Each structure stands twice: as C-alpha cells, then as structure tokens.
Amino acid sequence: MSQPVPPQLVVHCRMLHFGWVxxxxEAVAATVPPGLRLPANRQVFLQQYVVDDAAQTSGLESYSAAGLGPDLELAxxxxxxxxxxxxxxxPLARTQAAVRGVPAAAGRTTIEIVGQALVAVTEVDGAALIRTTARVGGTVSRVYRGHVRYLSRLGDRLTGASCPYVFEPVTPFEIESVEFLAPDHPVxxxxxxNPLELLWGFYSPRSSFALPGSEAWLRY
Known part of the structure; x- marks a missing residue:
C-alpha cells in the first residue's frame, strides 16, 4: 500500500460523534460496493471534529474534518x-484518505459552544452541508476506548484499517437536530x-485516535 502521508496520531481534539436511521x-446501500452486508436499518454514522493546534498531531497542521457513511456487518x-x-x-489528511480509496474532498467544520448549546457546521466552498445542534455538559464520568474498523476499496480490492481510539464523552448530552442543508450534494x-431516530452518540472535547491504524488487504 502506498503511503504518501505516514500514519498520524491525533490527541484531544473536539469531536461530535453519533449515528441515526x-x-x-436504499440510497445509503448504494454507497457500498456489492457483496458487503449492511445492518437491516442501514444505519449511518457521522463524525464532526476540530483539531485546534498542530501540537495535537504527530505531523499534521491544525485542521477540521467530517466523515460519514454506513455501518457494515462482516461475517x-x-x-x-x-x-x-x-x-x-x-490537504495531507485528504491525501492520506484518498490513497486508501476513501472519497475525500475539501471541507471545513466548526464546533461552537455557548453555555450548553453546541452547534457544529460542516461546509464546502462556504456553503453549509450539515448543521448539528446539541445540548452538552462539562462532566466527564467515563472513558470510551477500543478499536473501530473502517473499510475502503482500491480498484477491485478491499482494505481494512483497525483504528485505536480514546474518547472522553461529557454528560449531559442530547442531540436536538441534524440538518442536511444541500439537496444537490451527494451527502x-x-x-x-424525519422524525429523527438517533441510535447512539456523544460529544468529547478530548478525543484521541490514530490515522489510519493497522491495515490489511481483505478478500473481496
């Protein structure tokens, strides 16, 4: 696997992360190559995060990102x-994603908190695509840690990356709305x-993870 950007470590970024029905x-299923199995409800995940300082990374500058897609079920x-x-x-993070087959494009995400009101906006070329509003507290009472596996396709081959993470979610936490604002954009x-059916979620002001994690080719 070509690696124009070495693996990276990101620590203590601000992240909103949740999933929905x-x-x-069928449109969600169409984003996945034939032969991969999705859960019956075709659930989707979204990450919106901001890395405020280059010192929070092993080799990137400060940046922001959003990633979304369907969950999979693997035998x-x-x-x-x-x-x-x-x-x-x-640009470096986009290159690292694209070389692994991930559809990567330029975009900007902001997360603003006033009191307990959180607003996260992801935009492309100055136009807002996704706006999430939530209520968040400031108490961290647990730590989420483990690995999550991401798949992508390069040509006719699949690659999988097992990404370690440590998240420190706050309480209380409640998603109030999730708006997709650009009907002409693929997202x-x-x-x-509608009505919104959330499955899980959290906001963590101290989220740490590796990009891309350990990698391996998969049979496809």
Whole structure:
C-alpha cells in the first residue's frame, strides 16, 4: 500500500460523534460496493471534529474534518464502517484518505459552544452541508476506548484499517437536530429520517485516535 502521508496520531481534539436511521435506506446501500452486508436499518454514522493546534498531531497542521457513511456487518469480524464521504480542511489528511480509496474532498467544520448549546457546521466552498445542534455538559464520568474498523476499496480490492481510539464523552448530552442543508450534494443521500431516530452518540472535547491504524488487504 502506498503511503504518501505516514500514519498520524491525533490527541484531544473536539469531536461530535453519533449515528441515526436514514431517510432513504436504499440510497445509503448504494454507497457500498456489492457483496458487503449492511445492518437491516442501514444505519449511518457521522463524525464532526476540530483539531485546534498542530501540537495535537504527530505531523499534521491544525485542521477540521467530517466523515460519514454506513455501518457494515462482516461475517469474519463483526461490525465495521464504510466511509462514504470524508470532508477535511487538511490537504495531507485528504491525501492520506484518498490513497486508501476513501472519497475525500475539501471541507471545513466548526464546533461552537455557548453555555450548553453546541452547534457544529460542516461546509464546502462556504456553503453549509450539515448543521448539528446539541445540548452538552462539562462532566466527564467515563472513558470510551477500543478499536473501530473502517473499510475502503482500491480498484477491485478491499482494505481494512483497525483504528485505536480514546474518547472522553461529557454528560449531559442530547442531540436536538441534524440538518442536511444541500439537496444537490451527494451527502444528502445519507440524511436522517424525519422524525429523527438517533441510535447512539456523544460529544468529547478530548478525543484521541490514530490515522489510519493497522491495515490489511481483505478478500473481496
């Protein structure tokens, strides 16, 4: 596997991360290559995060990103995820994603908190694509740690990356709305159902993870 950008470590970034049942399950399924299995509800994940300082990375500058796509069910290893879109303000991060087959494009994400009101906006070329509003507290009472597996496709081959993470979610936490604002953009196919049916989620002001994690070719 070519690695024009070496693996990276990101520590203590601000991240909003959650999942939902989509409005158009068939459109979600169409983002995944034939032969891969999705959960029956075609659930979608979204990450919106901001890395405020280059010192929080092993070799990147400060940047922001959003990634979203469907969850997968794998016969050999349980669950995994498929990145349908990766929108990042970092050219190096986009290159690292693209060389692994992830659809990567330029984008910018902001996370603003006033009191307990959080607003996260992901935009492309100055136009807002996704706006999330939530209520968040400031108490960290647990730590989420482990590995999550992401799949992507290069030509006719699949590659998988097992990415370690440590998240420190706050309480209380409540998603109030998730708006997909650009019907003409491909991310709109992954929009949530109305009424919103959330499956899980958190906000963590101290999220750490590796990009891309350990990698291996998969049979496909």
């Amino acid at each position: 989509p409005a158009d399950p 050999d290893s349980g669950s995994a995820r498929w990145y349908a879109h990766h929108l990042s303000s970092s 709109f196919a992954l929009r949530p159902a």
